[in-house]
Amino acid sequence: MTDKKARVRFAAHFPAPQLSAAFTDGAYHAGATEPWVQRVVESLLLANGGDTVIELGTYKGHTSAVLCLALERLGGGTFIGAELREDWAQEARALLKVLTLPSVQWQIVVGKSVDVVNAQSNDSIDFAWIDSDHNIPYLKQELTALQPKLRNEAIVTGHDVTGTWALAPAFIEAGGIALNFPWIHAGGGLGILQAPYAVL
Amino acid sequence: MIPASAINWPHPLVKQAWDDDVYPSGVTEPWVQQAVAALLVASGQTSVLELGSYLGLTTAWLACALQRMGGGILTTVELEPERIHHTMTLLAEIEIDTPDVEVEVLCSDTILLLQRTGLRPGFAWVDDDHTPAHVDEELTLLRPLMKPGGLICMHDVHGPLGLDAVCERHGGYVLRFPVLGPAGGLGVIQL
Numbered sequence: 001m002t003d004k005k006a007r008v009r010f011a012a013h014f015p016a017p018q019l020s021a022a023f024t025d026g027a028y029h030a031g032a033t034e035p036w037v038q039r040v041v042e043s044l045l046l047a048n049g050g051d052t053v054i055e056l057g058t059y060k061g062h063t064s065a066v067l068c069l070a071l072e073r074l075g076g077g078t079f080i081g082a083e084l085r086e087d088w089a090q091e092a093r094a095l096l097k098v099l100t101l102p103s104v105q106w107q108i109v110v111g112k113s114v115d116v117v118n119a120q121s122n123d124s125i126d127f128a129w130i131d132s133d134h135n136i137p138y139l140k141q142e143l144t145a146l147q148p149k150l151r152n153e154a155i156v157t158g159h160d161v162t163g164t165w166a167l168a169p170a171f172i173e174a175g176g177i178a179l180n181f182p183w184i185h186a187g188g189g190l191g192i193l194q195a196p197y198a199v200l
Numbered sequence: 201m202i203p204a205s206a207i208n209w210p211h212p213l214v215k216q217a218w219d220d221d222v223y224p225s226g227v228t229e230p231w232v233q234q235a236v237a238a239l240l241v242a243s244g245q246t247s248v249l250e251l252g253s254y255l256g257l258t259t260a261w262l263a264c265a266l267q268r269m270g271g272g273i274l275t276t277v278e279l280e281p282e283r284i285h286h287t288m289t290l291l292a293e294i295e296i297d298t299p300d301v302e303v304e305v306l307c308s309d310t311i312l313l314l315q316r317t318g319l320r321p322g323f324a325w326v327d328d329d330h331t332p333a334h335v336d337e338e339l340t341l342l343r344p345l346m347k348p349g350g351l352i353c354m355h356d357v358h359g360p361l362g363l364d365a366v367c368e369r370h371g372g373y374v375l376r377f378p379v380l381g382p383a384g385g386l387g388v389i390q391l
Contacts, residue, residue: 013241013268034242036238036241036242036244037242039238039241039242040235040238040239040242042238043231043234043235043237043238043239044235044375046202046206046207046231046234046235047202047229047231047232047234047235047375047377047378047386048375048377048378049202049206049378070206073203073205073206074202074203074205074206075203075205153376155375176373177372177373177388177390179239179242179351179388179390180349180390181242181243181244182242182244190242192373192375192388194375194376
């Protein structure tokens with residue numbers, strides 16, 4: 001699908017005007033998760049419910065914003081974002097600060113995603129979104145680290161399961177599914193797992 | 201229970217059905233409908249087949265999603281005349297808001313239709329007769345009809361009906377979500 005068609009087809013599908021503006025400005029095309037994949041991720045969080053969300057790899061905060069706004073619609077909760085790069089973490093914080101999130105306690109932690117996961121309490125996370133270091137061995141480390149931290153029937157989602165990074169095998173080996181959707185850069189798609197999942 | 205604030209209702213009449221307590225009669229949970237609509241939009245597919253319309257509420261979600269995508273074709277199949285009446289009434293009421301969606305409502309047994317149809321759907325929603333043998337036959341007939349990369353979504357794969365095994369046997373994944381009745385959840389198969 002061309003960018004032009006994507007702009008037309010999905011223009012009305014942003015939960016906040018800041019995200020629509022980011023798409024129009026081309027910010028998504030530099031590597032942010034496609035807005036249509038973000039809306040599936042959002043819908044899975046809203047369908048399963050919960051009050052604690054973790055994001056591994058916030059990048060510039062576009063998906064963080066979608067997740068925090070979804071948490072707000074669920075009645076509020078806690079959002080933990082992990083990002084290795086301080087400059088991207090600052091951009092994510094700047095985006096979240098301008099959103100109306102009175103019932104969401106959010107924080108963006110600068111650090112290695114596995115370390116941020118390990119710092120969480122066991123049985124505490126309802127939803128996870130993974131879009132950090134795009135290699136299968138590290139993704140498996142993240143999925144393994146998440147296992148004890150997840151509440152029963154928590155959902156784990158991840159980006160870039162198809163295309164250049166082809167992370168699908170990590171989700172499939174754990175018993176999940178990898179869906180292919182139209183991309184706007186070198187990869188895309190969505191991996192989905194629901195706890196409990198197979199030990200990797 | 202998922203709060204109503206979590207639902208981005210696609211049309212006021214669908215929200216009205218929730219407010220009027222129509223959903224617990226067996227309609228797909230609105231949070232599942234919302235996920236199905238999001239999957240349809242993400243897939244980019246514009247030819248949709250629904251097997252089992254019941255009261256037409258998921259049909260309305262699918263029609264509104266297609267409209268947001270710029271339009272498409274929605275074929276819905278239902279065996280019960282009274283359900284067809286409900287579905288057609290609701291679709292007529294939302295027609296003004298879905299001008300670019302071509303809708304066809306068929307009264308047929310889904311197996312018979314799948315055996316003889318020339319349809320090539322890119323997206324399918326399966327929610328009719330919930331016996332495992334029936335759904336297994338549906339999927340066996342439906343999968344070869346689907347466009348490559350197309351999505352099949354299924355309701356009631358979580359619960360006592362045994363449809364989780366059917367979904368998984370056809371290469372699908374079962375998501376367990378909060379339910380309004382004895383069964384619910386969402387099955388997803390990508391071709």
